[in-house]
Amino acid sequence: xxxxxxxxxxxxxxxxxxxxxxxxxxxxxxxxxxxxxxxxxxxxxxxxxxxxxxxxxxxxxxxxxxxxxxxxxxxxxxxxxxxxxxxxxxxxxxxxxxxxxxxxxxxxxxxxxxxxxxxxxxxxxxxxxxxxxxxxxxxxxxxxxxxxxxxxxxxxxxxxxxxxxxxxxxxxxxxxxxxxxxxxxxxxxxxxxxxxxxxxxxxxxxxxx
Amino acid sequence: xxxxxxxxxxxxxxxxxxxxxxxxxxxxxxxxxxxxxxxxxxxxxxxxxxxxxxxxxxxxxxxxxxxxxxxxxxxxxxxxxxxxxxxxxxxxxxxxxxxxxxxxxxxxxxxxxxxxxxxxxxxxxxxxxxxxxxxxxxxxxxxxxxxxxxxxxxxxxxxxxxxxxxxxxxxxxxxxxxxxxxxxxxxxxxxxxxxxxxxxxxxxxxxxx
Numbered sequence: 001x002x003x004x005x006x007x008x009x010x011x012x013x014x015x016x017x018x019x020x021x022x023x024x025x026x027x028x029x030x031x032x033x034x035x036x037x038x039x040x041x042x043x044x045x046x047x048x049x050x051x052x053x054x055x056x057x058x059x060x061x062x063x064x065x066x067x068x069x070x071x072x073x074x075x076x077x078x079x080x081x082x083x084x085x086x087x088x089x090x091x092x093x094x095x096x097x098x099x100x101x102x103x104x105x106x107x108x109x110x111x112x113x114x115x116x117x118x119x120x121x122x123x124x125x126x127x128x129x130x131x132x133x134x135x136x137x138x139x140x141x142x143x144x145x146x147x148x149x150x151x152x153x154x155x156x157x158x159x160x161x162x163x164x165x166x167x168x169x170x171x172x173x174x175x176x177x178x179x180x181x182x183x184x185x186x187x188x189x190x191x192x193x194x195x196x197x198x199x200x201x202x203x204x205x206x207x208x209x
Numbered sequence: 210x211x212x213x214x215x216x217x218x219x220x221x222x223x224x225x226x227x228x229x230x231x232x233x234x235x236x237x238x239x240x241x242x243x244x245x246x247x248x249x250x251x252x253x254x255x256x257x258x259x260x261x262x263x264x265x266x267x268x269x270x271x272x273x274x275x276x277x278x279x280x281x282x283x284x285x286x287x288x289x290x291x292x293x294x295x296x297x298x299x300x301x302x303x304x305x306x307x308x309x310x311x312x313x314x315x316x317x318x319x320x321x322x323x324x325x326x327x328x329x330x331x332x333x334x335x336x337x338x339x340x341x342x343x344x345x346x347x348x349x350x351x352x353x354x355x356x357x358x359x360x361x362x363x364x365x366x367x368x369x370x371x372x373x374x375x376x377x378x379x380x381x382x383x384x385x386x387x388x389x390x391x392x393x394x395x396x397x398x399x400x401x402x403x404x405x406x407x408x409x410x411x412x413x414x415x416x417x418x
């Protein structure tokens with residue numbers, strides 16, 4: 001059968017990308033060593049659009065993860081793969097209802113907020129309108145997130161254990177409208193990077209350019 | 210312990226909603242009987258924005274599913290809940306890599322295409338620009354979907370078994386740009402409603418208004 005080489009996973013990432021940050025949090029929590037390949041979303045109109053990277057990720061986005069000899073894209077899919085193949089420090093509850101609630105919060109953030117306010121969309125919206133546009137969709141999304149958290153959050157998004165919902169919420173919180181920053185409907189600290197042990201900072205993978 | 214009443218699930222749905230259609234396909238494939246509550250996204254500016262429905266779904270979207278005495282939102286989360294609690298006719302592969310590929314296709318559609326071209330976003334974009342806007346993001350997304358399918362599709366999106374990826378692709382196909390309708394990179398029929406046994410038609414839950 002031959003010896004299977006366990007190569008260190010490689011994360012294509014950009015330090016300001018909230019989607020990359022989600023995966024970095026999950027990798028840290030599961031204590032999976034990995035290397036970073038920086039993909040600047042700014043330099044030269046965005047390195048993610050070059051032919052070489054398009055072969056890695058046809059959506060021309062970060063993150064992508066090379067792991068187990070395969071290329072994976074889409075942050076939520078990557079995190080579920082890590083959860084299924086590296087079960088240490090589980091980031092999903094056992095209970096089916098709580099699992100659904102974790103996924104709901106992930107989806108509201110990952111399909112209801114982030115795609116509408118990411119860099120590529122704001123460039124398309126244009127300089128003049130982008131601030132109003134982003135605020136509109138972020139406010140709508142956080143109103144829903146807060147409502148969901150009010151019924152299910154404990155010390156973390158869903159109960160008292162860290163889950164994938166926290167991996168998704170933490171990177172979105174820096175763009176949270178001020179109106180939501182002093183919420184009283186769930187415990188203070190939920191969604192704050194400081195609440196997650198070993199949480200990588202947003203800039204921790206900033207590489208010399 | 211008392212007798213547990215097995216109430217029929219109730220799907221809040223709108224016949225033209227692609228996200229509702231995803232869940233209807235999964236419910237049909239798993240042969241789960243359910244009732245429909247129609248929520249018109251058109252009437253009176255959208256019934257999904259009324260106070261009563263906002264209590265059901267804080268994102269003010271369809272679908273929502275009342276099942277097992279709980280309210281679930283977000284189509285992907287709902288489908289995974291059905292998969293975990295109603296394992297008949299599984300819609301996820303056993304293999305972790307294939308599971309990741311299913312989730313990738315789901316995410317590209319559910320976070321990379323649909324949120325940018327749904328009714329509420331097009332209203333915000335405005336009558337004048339909405340066609341160009343929708344085509345831009347749908348084309349980008351389908352280019353990625355086609356690339357993913359070219360390496361993993363068989364009779365269906367991922368191999369030869371129907372998965373959640375098919376439940377997501379079928380409702381997006383009616384909005385597929387013409388350039389992709391005669392693809393040759395994967396087997397013809399993938400993503401077509403006619404390829405899915407018992408696939409509900411888009412209009413099958415159109416209720417008298």
